[in-house]
Amino acid sequence: MNTLRITRPVLLLTAGIVCLVVGLALFGANATLAQTNPSFHPAIALLDASGAPVQTSGAPVSTLTTCGNCHDTTFIAANSSHADGALRSVRQDAAPFVAESTAQVETNCFLCHLAQPDNAARLAALDSGQPQWASSATLRAVGLITQSASGWRWNTGAFRPDGMIDPALLGLQDPTDANCGQCHGTVHSDGQTPLTLTAGESGWETLLRGQVFSPQRISSSGLNIENKDTLTRVWDVHAERVVGCTDCHYALNNPVFDTQPNITGPDHLQFDPRRMDFGEYLRRPLHQFANSSGAAQSGFGGAARSCASCHDAVNTHTWLPYTERHFSAMTCETCHVPTLYAPALESVDWTVLSADGSPRMTYRGLDDALIAGFQPVVLPTVGTDGATRLSPYNVVSRWYWVAADGTPVSEADLRAAWLLDGAYAPEILAAFDADASGALEESELLLNTPEQVGLIAARLSALGVSQPRIVGDVRAYAIHHNVIGGQWAQGDCTACHADQSRLAALVTLGSGTRGGGTLMLAGDLPLNGTLQSGADGQVFYRPALVAAPPQTPLVDLYVLGHHSVEWINWIGALAFLGVAFGISAHAGLRVLALRRQTKRASKGTKRTVYLYGVYERVWHWLQTFMIAGLLFTGLVIHNPETFGMFSFQGVVLVHNLLALILVINAAFALVYHLVSGEIRQYLPKPYGFFDNAVMQAKYYLHGIFRGHPHPFAKTPDQRLNPLQQITYLAILNILLPLQIITGALMWAAPRLPDLTAQLGGLGFLAPFHTLIAWAFATFMVLHVYLTTTGHTPTASIKAMMLGWEETEETASQVSSSGPAPAQEVN
Structure with missing residues (x-):
């Protein structure tokens, strides 16, 4: 027994060692086989054009x-x-x-x-x-x-x-990411070796767009990036998830992918299981790739796919208000490519040349040797489905010489004009070397004077260039890589929904006079905006997204919190302030008149009357609080920068909830007033209405200052005076329905885009909704003040809270004015 106890651990240890050795041997054999296994491609002979080895x-x-x-x-x-x-x-x-x-x-x-x-x-x-x-x-x-x-x-x-x-x-x-990266941009597949790059030498995707395709975390890179330690995100989430270039940009006739030609077939056929034979595909692989320029014209289904082809964004963006509206107005990259951390071109100046014959370039997001990153500009773009949406771009200005017919001067002629035997020509050095150092610094490579411009123009003319002149253009380059998710994606609503948001942010295009050349926006790109000049010759581009170019119409682009119609706000504000000023003046005169009165005029016999039932009071106060809440949340939505302490997303949800409660409350109130007959309280009688309205107006303008009693005392059947009747008739039958309808249409814009567009779109509905909101705000101020015109300042408010109010019986009440309608004595 003791021997067994001693040998059992030894046997187990021996068996474990044997298994480990065998496993290592098998692993080593497989690794060696993998390293020495030749390509699946057979051996080939290298032939010249004639077929000879x-x-x-x-x-x-x-x-x-x-x-x-x-x-x-x-x-x-x-x-x-x-x-x-x-x-x-x-x-x-x-x-x-x-x-x-x-x-x-x-x-x-x-x-x-x-x-x-x-x-x-x-x-x-x-x-x-x-x-x-x-x-x-x-x-x-x-x-x-x-x-x-x-x-x-x-x-x-x-x-x-x-x-x-x-x-x-x-x-x-098969092509790898590294093969694609040779031309397209920086590809770094090694997650351990720190990524490095040199501005201007990293492929055109990196140069023109700032894109880097790598699974490495930015904080682990070898680049000098501002706050790099906090950037624990990867360069591109697709690279991190082992999604390679050819996974998205595959050959369109590859039978592995379901990319059937868009041919006319039977209407009943939803899926065709037939595929091209793989041998035939290898013989004639189509080198037009999905999601590339020209792929959409190939006639193959799936030639141009969007993010939605792989991702179900609707189910994962339940936190986003108006999800469908956002997806119909912007691409996924707008939020999922918030910042780029590789130097991208800002401007390229071919009017001057460096000693190596290259142009003068400035880079976006680069401050000397520190990479600060940059935020792409948002411009309209036509998607794969033909719809126009906002998408991120990098904007680059280009300056260059052209001949009389507008043809750009060739690079060879530029080199001949500037350089001689690999160095600057003596005339060039004499004209540009301001510090007489014998070399041209980058700051000296600018055409700042007419003499410098004339010198280069003359040298180009001597080379046969007809009437050389300087022009400039601005080009936009779409950004689709460097996608990131989770907390790193843009989740701040005010990034767009604010007055000074990214939608209208100034984009720098470099500095310098460029010899008096004219900068223009390229007409074949989705550039819509204005060019502005700043200090030291800086040039800026400001996008304007209210109306996109004719070739890419962006329908109903009205961004709450960013766009507004100023004249509507001016009218609303002036009306509100005018009423507030009038109320203040009226209240001041009432106080002065009350102090001068030694004895108030008799107001007749008072009696306590039950004016408002429980439901009427609940309906009134609920509606009051809903309208006040809607006004405040609407103010926050249209001015998110002023109310930065509130969550824009939360305020939108609260606004919609309050609107729903208001609509339900209004519907119940309508049924109640129709069934109970209380609707008659709000319907003025034609006979004597004008005279009664004048009488009530005279009381507010004159009688109230002299202590006269109200011309119309309140009873359960007659709670509203003539002016109240006509006011509530307009509020409840015109303004409230219009506000509900416009609000509902704004909410339904992504669900009923055609109907919304026929009614003017958000560009009409939102300002009109705002105008009515100003009217409600003005009415509420006036309404609250008029409740103080009872026999005591708080009598009407107490009545609406408790139901009971002291009313007066006066001679005017029993006059021949006919029955007067009801609610507070305003």
């Missing part, structure tokens, strides 16, 4: 010939959005120059399908005027080709004896 001909490789043995490269090149990708670069997207010819450049399959393409060598071949060698240069990193002073030479030792290329060496594969 390149290692024997020494000619540049032809991707169309090499890949054409298995793939229909003619079809691929003719149906590819990347066919001319070999010439696309950041500078061409940021510059106004006419695109270079792609006649000598084949589609570069290696750039996207190699595990280690040499993009730097490819770009060098293009820049050196050797476009035919661009695809070959892409293979330099794998050791298949080298470059020397005599040119490019194939490394014959890297080829197999049969002339084929080892698949493991070439590493042909």
